[in-house]
Amino acid sequence: MLKRHKVAAGVAAWALLIAVFALFTPSVTVREQTRPADALPRLDAAVGDAAGLLTGKPYGYSLTALTFEGACDITPVRSGVEYSRTVTVYTGKKNARAAAEELYKGLKKRYDLEPTSFSKRPSYSGTSADYVDFELRQDPELVVWRATTGCRPAADAVGELAPAFAPGAQSAMLLKRLDVDDPDWSSATAACGDLGGPGGTASTATATGELAKDTKADLAKLADDLPEDTEVTVASKKLLSYRLEGVTHAVSLDGRAVTVTATEGCDGKSGD
Structure with a gap:
């Protein structure tokens, strides 16, 4: 009986060691090998698709250039970076929900969007096959459509951030x-x-x-x-x-x- 307890204790200790090793030793996945630059065409397309859908609608919008969201953790021992592009739709309180639902219907299939909130201010999210994350949400006077690279290894030549422009x-x-x-x-x-x-x-x-x-x-x-x-x-x-x-x-x-x-x-x- 004592021998069995020793064996069981040894197995438990070994399992714990493996779990700790897995936690702090990064296993490289496909996403972790992709650079932020690999996701930029998808971000640009997401912004362009929303802009096309908004043509002729009774509210305006604005676009952001590629935006650095900040540093992030890919694993407990591996850091990364995240970038985004955003479309902000200026709807006012009266039209915000209708605009959010209209954009959802137009973007749903291409971006695999699913509802994440069923409150008075709905939100939706999706992830592409190449690990780009999408979010559509209703704010009090706005609707926001954002595409992000997710946390990826830092790399050179990400893209042009906020190119200079002369004021109107x-x-x-x-x-x-x-x-x-x-x-x-x-x-x-x-x-x-x-x-x-x-x-x-x-x-x-x-x-x-x-x-x-x-x-x-x-x-x-x-x-x-x-x-x-x-x-x-x-x-x-x-x-x-x-x-x-x-x-x-x-x-x-x-x-x-x-x-x-x-x-x-x-x-x-x-x-x-």
Whole structure:
């Protein structure tokens, strides 16, 4: 009997040792061997497909360029990095749910999207065969579509992050009204997909900065001073989105951080 207990104890100890070894010794999977750059065509296509589907809709949107999300852990002993691209749709509270459901129907099959939340603000997610992660979610006044590389080994030549771009007159005016000095400018483009729309290319110019120290901003009040032919889609204290001369302009506040975007849609216009 004592011998059996010793054997059982030995087997248990050996199993524990194997488990600990497996935890701290990375086993290389296909995903862990793929670089972030390998996922970029999929990220670009996801952004372009959403832009195509949004053509002619009664709300505007903006695109981000390739964005560094940060460092991450592939395994407990192996680090990696993650990148993303995002489409933000400016719907307002009234249209947010309908827009989210409409995008879900258009993107569902190609991106294997499944519901992840059945609350008043639905969300959906999916993963492609090459390990790119997709998320579609409804926020209070927005719908967000994001594609991410997932955590992958760091590598050289990932892609161009936020290429420089010259400011447009409308964006420059908004920044001046908000007392934002020396903003950082970038641009993003996407070839519009074949899920909807006329093809072509969508593009966004983005400025980021901070409010001046003594400035207090209420973006809804900015809407009162816009030209008469402006089509305002969202006007709240922290978000303003409107169309003017075929371009969607958006301003958002996050604390004292300011983001201003100007977007031309797939047909050379911001929407319908």
